[in-house]
Amino acid sequence: MGEPDSGSWGDGPAMRTTGIDSMREALEQAWASRERQMGGLEGIQNRALRLFYGPGEVSPSDPLSAWAIDGYGSTLWVTEWEGGKLSAAMSDLQQATEHVYRPRGYSGAVVLRRPRQGVPEKPQMLWGSEPAEAFTVVEGTGAQAMTFEIRLLSSRHPGLFLDHQPLRHWLAHSGLLQGKKVLNTFAYTGSLSVASWKGGARSVTTLDLSRPIIRWAECNAEWNQIPRDATRFIVGDFFDQIPRLVKKGESFDLVISDPPSFSRGLKRTFSTQKDLLDLHELLLSVLRPGGLLVTSINSANVSWEKYEREVHQAAARVGRPLNPIQKIEQPLSFPSHPANPKSRYLKGFIFSS
Ligand SMILES: C[S@@+](CC[C@H](N)C(=O)[O-])C[C@H]1O[C@@H](n2cnc3c(N)ncnc32)[C@H](O)[C@@H]1O
Numbered sequence: 109m110g111e112p113d114s115g116s117w118g119d120g121p122a123m124r125t126t127g128i129d130s131m132r133e134a135l136e137q138a139w140a141s142r143e144r145q146m147g148g149l150e151g152i153q154n155r156a157l158r159l160f161y162g163p164g165e166v167s168p169s170d171p172l173s174a175w176a177i178d179g180y181g182s183t184l185w186v187t188e189w190e191g192g193k194l195s196a197a198m199s200d201l202q203q204a205t206e207h208v209y210r211p212r213g214y215s216g217a218v219v220l221r222r223p224r225q226g227v228p229e230k231p232q233m234l235w236g237s238e239p240a241e242a243f244t245v246v247e248g249t250g251a252q253a254m255t256f257e258i259r260l261l262s263s264r265h266p267g268l269f270l271d272h273q274p275l276r277h278w279l280a281h282s283g284l285l286q287g288k289k290v291l292n293t294f295a296y297t298g299s300l301s302v303a304s305w306k307g308g309a310r311s312v313t314t315l316d317l318s319r320p321i322i323r324w325a326e327c328n329a330e331w332n333q334i335p336r337d338a339t340r341f342i343v344g345d346f347f348d349q350i351p352r353l354v355k356k357g358e359s360f361d362l363v364i365s366d367p368p369s370f371s372r373g374l375k376r377t378f379s380t381q382k383d384l385l386d387l388h389e390l391l392l393s394v395l396r397p398g399g400l401l402v403t404s405i406n407s408a409n410v411s412w413e414k415y416e417r418e419v420h421q422a423a424a425r426v427g428r429p430l431n432p433i434q435k436i437e438q439p440l441s442f443p444s445h446p447a448n449p450k451s452r453y454l455k456g457f458i459f460s461s
Contacts, residue, residue: 145441153179156180157179160176164445166445168448247276287310292313304364311339313341381407388403389426415457
């Protein structure tokens with residue numbers, strides 16, 4: 109999954125640093141609201157959760173709107189969306205986060221600065237002790253508990269998108285995946301593949317453009333003891349690989365799609381602004397009649413209406429009408445702010461065909 113295309117940090121008066129006290133207060137409030145929503149946060153240091161989501165939690169004029177704080181195990185992962193503009197606020201943020209989270213069992217914080225465009229900087233320690241290069245967190249409980257490998261200092265992203273927790277829960281618990289053959293495209297580290305397996309899938313194929321990312325997905329499959337003969341990993345471009353699968357006569361009971369807003373593949377570029385029709389036509393070409401389609405995007409600038417319309421247009425083109433089962437939305441730990449429409453960026457649908 110992803111994040112808003114940009115933060116809401118402007119030049120001028122809004123550049124003033126928020127006082128440490130008001131930062132602490134905002135972080136305390138966010139903690140308290142999650143505690144209420146989840147009925148307590150015991151054991152959170154073995155889990156992963158967005159602890160503070162600036163764009164949705166404070167007004168766009170507040171400097172904290174450019175920050176997000178996640179807990180991965182006992183380390184915080186702090187994201188800043190403006191790429192180094194906030195050096196002054198950084199020392200305040202260091203003090204505020206240490207004050208709020210150290211007593212709650214967090215032992216260090218890693219910060220990642222993301223420029224408006226281009227590649228994020230290398231993650232750096234903000235305070236405390238360095239986490240292991242790779243460690244695991246658990247999501248869910250009982251037989252459906254999922255284990256995910258997290259890498260904070262050696263990667264530009266920890267490896268687990270926290271905004272897709274509700275979708276992972278649905279896949280693991282809906283009861284609709286029993287014995288199903290699943291294809292997870294734009295799969296990243298395969299968290300939705302793991303969730304599908306936990307939901308009773310018979311086999312899961314995991315497809316992503318990046319070889320190192322697919323290696324990471326293989327680690328996640330191993331952590332969750334998915335038998336080798338029930339998993340398949342494909343490194344390749346969605347737009348090459350789907351026609352290849354169709355040519356081989358393959359089809360799936362559940363197809364999952366979660367592309368980035370923009371990608372440069374091997375032969376073509378893709379954007380959710382202009383390519384949703386092509387994308388969904390291809391997805392439907394590998395979906396068995398009667399199968400399920402899970403489609404999600406991370407694009408604040410594509411409306412729900414345009415998204416839904418283009419999915420139905422693609423379905424009409426291939427003569428495979430779709431019936432909505434439910435919407436995919438951000439979890440409560442990613443609230444949206446009425447003055448910042450970009451804070452509600454995640455959209456998605458589950459359809460039956
Ligand atoms: C938003 S992430 C997917 C997150 C994933 N669904 C999850 O919940 O963990 C998008 C992924 O799409 C992959 N990707 C981008 N362009 C691609 C393409 N043309 N073909 C296949 N994968 C692509 C990227 O490597 C990245 O891992």
